[in-house]
Amino acid sequence: MGRGAGSARVIATAAATREVADRVRAAAARGERLRLTGGGSWLDAGRPVPGATALPLGALRGITEYVPGDVTLTALAATPLAEIERAAAAERQFLALDPYGAPAATIGAAVATASAGPLAHAFGTPRDLVLGLEAVTGEGTVIRAGGRVVKNVAGFDLTRLLTGAWGTLGVITEVSVRLRALPEMEESVAIAVRDDGTADCAALLTRIREAPAAPWSLELLSPALAATLGVASRTVLIARLAGNEEHVRAQLAALRALAPVARVADGVWRALRACEPAGAAVIRLAARPSRTGELWSAARAATAAVSGAFAHASPGRGTVRMILPGANAEKTTIVLDALSGLGARCIAERVPDACWSHPLLSTAVGDALSRRAREAFDPHWILNPGILGDEA
């Protein structure tokens, strides 16, 4: 019983997926290196993949299953997040995944890079939202992991393994995600932060965390970013409150009791996601959440000399994101050097090629287990080779 797929519930493989599998199989046979490209909106992210042929995935587009009553959705990998957002909004639902960058970003890329945005404060990152996926391994084999239901422990968790692997363990071809209902009411506010001093900032963050409020998003904005977004001309914290009307009003009151609060347009979140100009270097710092104030000060100091630089932080996640428009290798290196003694994790999203050799940006997949995973799923090292700083 159960041998092979004889009695299995067969889920059809899209023609476009079979084409990707054929293409990967052919590349594997001749050791051809492939650079996976979905929407093509974020190709300058990650380390360069030298000598690779593009593997376009744009044909993998469309929502394959959406039953609103199940509050789950399945889409082919190159479906733009904006398309999913439109389909879900028609049913008063949404996908709580709002990574930074262009709206052309695809679900497959967001999952492959484990990218998240302000909503991660309340809803987590792709690993918390993805229910299952289909992928093509480095040998051109189509596999499925997880499922389409909201709870699943059947078998070893390839879904989590491939989420955030930047395509190096398999080309993600389809993704199933959990959705959520849109709230009855939504209100966004800006909370004044007295100054940029670590102590003040940390104290406010602590008070907000302990207040009777449960924002969906909470982001600290540097003065330059706050000004660009039309929110303020100083450091502010913006919060997205959502729920039923009574719930939102009570949270507003709770925040008002802590600091001066001003309403801001709901569009601020969309503007924040799109805030980085093309070609900007983008670097994140990460540590435990209680260190956010310290990281924030360090990031502000390190970028002070870079004209036009701005930053935002997620105090709930302990992440600070620095954007350096038009920064060359020299300026970016100065920033990286300044962050070196901090004892925080430094993750580069996009930096000039020459900066990838900076000691702060050493590979996170050099350990024995990661190398074995790579050997197991991409034995010919043809999928985005080098993008994570690993070498065969």
Next chain:
Amino acid sequence: MTTDTTPGDPLAAVLATIVGERGVIARPAELEVFATDALPTHRRRPGLAVLPRTREELIAVVRALAAAGRSFVPRGAGTGLSAGALADGDTVLIGLNRLTRIIAIDADDRFAVVEPGVVNAALTRAASAYGLHYAPDPSSQSACTIGGNVAENAGGPHCLKYGVTLNHIVELEVLLPDGTLVTLGSADGEREGYDLLGAFVGSEGCFGIATQVTVKLTPDPEAVRTLLADFSSLEDGARAVSAIIASGIVPAALEMIDGPTIRAVEASIYAAGYPADAAAVLLIELDGLAAGLDADVRAVERLCRDAGARGVRTARDTAERARLWQGRKKAYGAMGRVSSALVVQDAVIPRTKLPVVLRAIQEIGARHGITVCNVFHAGDGNLHPNVPFDGADPAARARVDAAMREIMDVCVAAGGTITGEHGVGLDKRDYMGLIFSAESLDAQCRLRDVFDPSRRANPGKVVPLHACREWAAAPGARA
């Protein structure tokens, strides 16, 4: 390799030098306690069990097993429901429930660092001083261990709103089967690289042993409301569940308890005051900030009445709330009281399919002449059909097996999965081919090999051996 596991196993003496004579169990009578988990239908008695008292002893034990080339099965409290923590032949059982230290609670960053044998409810008790708790709450939480929860990616009623074990583990120290210690994930904020932590959680003891677990702690909600809605048909209750999920209100928990289960509970010491003539009740909990909570309570009440509820009541105080929950959490125990054997399934289905699948389960039960008791996480679509039966009657067992197989087929055909929180273990291993292709199962075998290339950790569990291309071909492959 020898399969002689009499007390003369030479490994016993080696292990005794690490954990002491009293930490090694080799007498068959004393090994009986390890022969089953909470699912009484599978029995496998190990030849040898070892009970380390400290992390250092555990590391030495696993290294000794690696040196001897022996396979092992890690076991927590043995409350599992998949026959996953059973060992036989020359496989050594490693009991972890003596490793019970809560190493640290960090109230600022809301973490706790614990040893694998810490009991789930004990962690919540320790965190309560800080207004925090550990959110995943399996029904066995008064006994089950965090290490076991990690191995199974355990769920529980409150996972509907708060997420399953995976969503609450931030860092693990893992002892690989070859004796190497590795750190997966990070308590120091996000990290790049492969999500090996995510791959490890739910690996059912097949990837190694978590020696230290860093979990997220969740702030206690400001307010809690517990409702009991009473239905005269299972379908009405199922329609209420679908309506609540579709409304966008996310209850902390949304549990269904059907008539046969209610009657078993009410006849037991766990009597919760459920209406004895109901076809089903829904136990619904809403929590969070106090403001706006009662508006959600009213909305849920209305949805239940619209779906045909005969009555909806809200627990007046903590004592009544505890009583309502006790009936739910001890339902499995209450059913176990009335029969010599009990099987339980764990399929998850899309939530819109609840009414049709519940009807099909009733029909299958009636056709095979068995009693199906449904007590389950309705909000997640995570079914738990329980079937009590006479374990001494082989004909009864055959009827139950046939019915269970049909129920699983119905759930899979509805777009579901074979297990939502109990794990595959031995019990559901042969169902894996229903939902995964040979290629997908092979990929799972490869993932296992990343962590345990020698294939000594919990051998023979989760993935059917014949599904793995290389395993099937390997001369040393063992059943």
